[in-house]
Amino acid sequence: MKYIVKLAFSILCGILILNSCSEPYAESIELEQFMFLSLSGAADGPIEQTISLDDPFTYPLSVSYGGTTNYNQGEITVNLTVDNTLVDRYNTENNTSYSPLPDGSWSLDKSSIAIPDGNRISDVATVIIEPSLVNFAHDYLLPVTIQSATGDKIPVNEVLKTTYIVIKGDVELLPFENLWAVHGSSSVWQEGFEVESVYDGNRSSFWHSALSGMPQWFAINMNGYKLIEGFSWINRQDPDQHALPKHVKFETSMDGTNWTEVLDVPELPASRTMQVLELPQKVVAKYFKVNVLSNWADAPYTYVADVSTWAGTKPTGEYDWEKSTWEVIDYKSEWNADWGVSKIFDGDKSTTWHSEPFDGSKNGMPQWFVVDMKKVRPAIKGFLIWNRQDDHGMEPKQVVFSVSEDNVNWTPVLDLTEMSNDYSKELDYKTTNPQAGRYLKVEVVSNWGNGAWTYFGEITTY
Known part of the structure; x- marks a missing residue:
């Protein structure tokens, strides 16, 4: 029974199809409500284009119509224009803040295009943008619109007559210092103090100018177009060096010329923590130059440890650890007051803590001390360390740094199994387990000479 029903249904469908096929289609179809001229891309919303800053950018546009199968409507000529008055209206309606492209930075290779009789699509008009004439610290909106069209048969669709092109520069927010190169400098004192030190990520190294007087300068090729909203700055870390830059000017360039x-x-603070400088207006650049016009010591030279750029998220800078307020509250030994533990935190690498060398009840390893930082401090990111400057042999080898909030429960933040015994430079060690806390404990488990005493020149937290 089911088979008979299916067969009957199939026969009925076949009859209907044959009947419909016997009715010929009309030679042309015209749906006037769908017959209109529109600009390519106008129906797609804003068209975002990220363009290279090294080459002119081109974007093709055409006009077309539909709603008919009869394209013998006669030739239609369409006039195009860029209407920057539409930018403000677009921003208001869409809660955006695009800028119009500067005059002279854009052009249309032709303002008039045509749809030939028998066709539905016009020839192409090309938008050309010269990026060297645009500050791509901002995003731009280019509204291209149908200004007029000949013929009355195909009207212009008011909704689809304008294409909005959003133009962004292919710029980077991150500095990528590993790609940087020196573009020049006023001078370098001697080998080991080159300009490359200002972007090596090591605050213990620094550029040192020649002793030839002020001003001094250096320039960096960032090897890429960077959005710059400001600079981060770290001065030379040696506490007994005071020719830190005072009056500093920053310049940028797209071509290095x-x-x-x-x-x-005018007065850059003589701080040894990271400083975050913000530009009055963000810029895009491939090069930057630092001009040091004066220094805080009125010396004929200057120096800089680290400089970088930032954009997007503003760096938070660094915490002022207020070492001058710290108090040593416990220790295993110190030789005498002139060699006290407090010497480690006095900002002078030439003064020294020296543990007890002779008293058998106090000397020997390990040696340790505890410092009250007077309030809960944020997590320590690292330690800058100077070994003793005037005598050598018993420098700390294995050193454990710990932090506590109550001076009872301690959390190790760094365990150096072999701390360098190099006394000629500041050592930089990053913590492996950063923790916030009020109290700092340093334990010297062993020293390089296997003796009964040890010593430190200076320790700075960051």
Whole structure:
């Protein structure tokens, strides 16, 4: 029974199909409500384009119509224009903040295009943007619109007559210092103090100018277009060196030849923590130059440890650890007051803590001390260490750094199994387990000479 029903249904469908096929289609179909001229891309919303800053950018546009199978409507000529008055309206309606492209930075290779009789699509008009004439610290909106069209048969669709092109520069926010190169400098004192030190990520190294007088400068090729909203800055770390930059000017360039001043700092603080400098207006650049016009010691030279750029998220800077307020509250030994533990935190690498060398009840390893930092401090990121400067042999070897909130429960933040015994430079060790706390404990488990005493020059937290 089911087979008979299926067979009957199939026969009925076949009859209907044959009947419908016997009715010929019309030679042309015209649906006037769908017959209109529209600009390519207008129906897609804003068209985002991220463009290279090294080459002119081109974007093709055409006009077309539909709603008919009869394209013998006669030739239609369409006039195009860029209407920057539409930018403000677009921003208001869409809660955006695009800028219009500067005059002279864009062009249309032709303002008039045509749809030939018998066709539905016009020839192409090309938008051309010259990126060297645009400051890509901002995003731009280019509204291209149908200004007019000949013929009355195919009207212009008011909704689809404008294409909005969002133009962004192919710029980077991250500095990628490993790609940087020196573009020049006023001078370098001697080998080991080159400009490369300002972007090596090691605050213990630094550029040192020649002793030839002020001003001094250096320039960096970032090997890429960077959005710059400011600079981060770290001064030389040696506490007994005071020719830190005072009056500093920053310049940027797109080509390494033509420079624009972007920031003037008349009195850069003589701080040894990281400083975050913000530009009055963000810029895009491939090069930057640091001009040191004066220093805090009125010396004929200056120096800089680290400089970098930032954009997007503003660096938070570094915490002022207020070492001058710290108090040593416990220790295993110190030789005498002139060699006290407090010497480690006095900001002078030439003064020294020396543990007890002779008293058998106090000397020997390990040696340790505890410092009250007077309030809960944020997590320590690392330690800058100077070994003793005037005598050598018993420098600390294995050293454990711990932090506590109550001076009872301690958390190790760094265990150096073999701390360097190099006394000629500041050592930089990052913590492996950063913890916040009020109290700092340093334990010297062993020393390089296997003796009964040890010593430290200076320890700085960051």
